[in-house]
Amino acid sequence: MVTDMIPPATAPAFLTQAGWDGAAIVPLAGDASFRRYFRVVDGGRRAVLMDAPPPHEDPRPFIAIAQHLLGQGFAAPAILAQDLTQGLVLIEDFGNERLKEHVEEDPAGELAVYRRAIDLLADLHKLPAADVPPYDRAVYQREVGLLTEWYCPALGLDVDADAYHAAWDAVLPIAEQSASPVVTVLRDYHAENIMLIDRPEVRGLGLLDFQDALAGHPAYDLVSLLQDARRDVSPELEAAMLAHYHAAANPPADFDAAYAVLGAQRNAKIIGIFTRLWKRDHKPRYLSYLSRMWALLERDLAHPALAPVKAWFDANIPADKRHHALAEFAQA
Secondary structure (H helix, E strand, C coil): CCCCCCCCCCCHHHHCCCCCCCCEEEEEECCCCCCCEEEECCCCCEEEEEECCCCCCCHHHHHHHHHHHCCCCCCCEEEEEHHHHCHHHHCCCCCCCCCHHHHCCHHHHHHHHHHHHHHHHHCCCCEEEEEECCHHHHHHHHHHHHHHHHHHCCCCCCCCHHHHHHHHHCCHHHHHHHCCCEEEEECCCCCCCCEEECCCEEEEEEEECCCCCEEEEHHHHHHHCEEEEECCHHHHHHHHHHHHHHHHCCCCCCCHHHHHHHHHHHHHHHHHHHHHHCCCCHHHHHHHHHHHHHHHHHHHCCCCCHHHHHHHHHHEEEEECCCCCHHHHCCC
């Protein structure tokens, strides 16, 4: 994967055509994909250049979901210019104040800003889903399979993959057949993708990294926010925000069970993804998150709805092969 932060050679010509001739291009961020982001500075103007190089990346889903969210009154970045052949998109700059850093600088404000993030989801979940593919059984199973495909081999574990998928087949109907509405699932709604912006005309907060959105269960984005892979969210805050969502959205009685199932599903997936980022993509920093992910997964597995999956984990992945095991293995 691309790891440098040198702007693509085609960027200056693209910016000139977009009306940003001579603007400075400053590295902003990379992520777990091939996408890279640069801040474009022209006097007092600011924008963000997304480099989504084909064939590895396709910016069209990002553009489509951004336009959908903007049309519903949410603060997705406005699309200022695009060149799909080169994978370049110029988007609105939401600044630097992410939820993560805001809370780090003002811990006393954590409850208030998380309430805002929950209120945004409650508003989103009142609306019909975007025209995106379904978050269905095939996707759920493909994602949880990343754990047995990457994590288990990295530790030399010979596990029963067929029984693993059978266990998930036993619990996933709790989320699939829920009385909850099908909504737009942003899929990466967490503290590093939520921006604090001063835009009173739009709902809530600035949204980023939603190009993988699917139509699915409303609990998934709550899991993404409240069982954050990259920062500790206390069980007390998680419980308080779930109660706040209940008060705002009045979900059906099966919601908490679906939340636990989707929490376990997401956390198992992320353990697999972070292992793959180390093994395949040479990004070992993601190993530092695995202990948090295992702790979250084990909390979810304690829910009675997850009994078949918990039994599989207990039989196949011993306690000493969880938490810090892979980081220690990688350093050996």
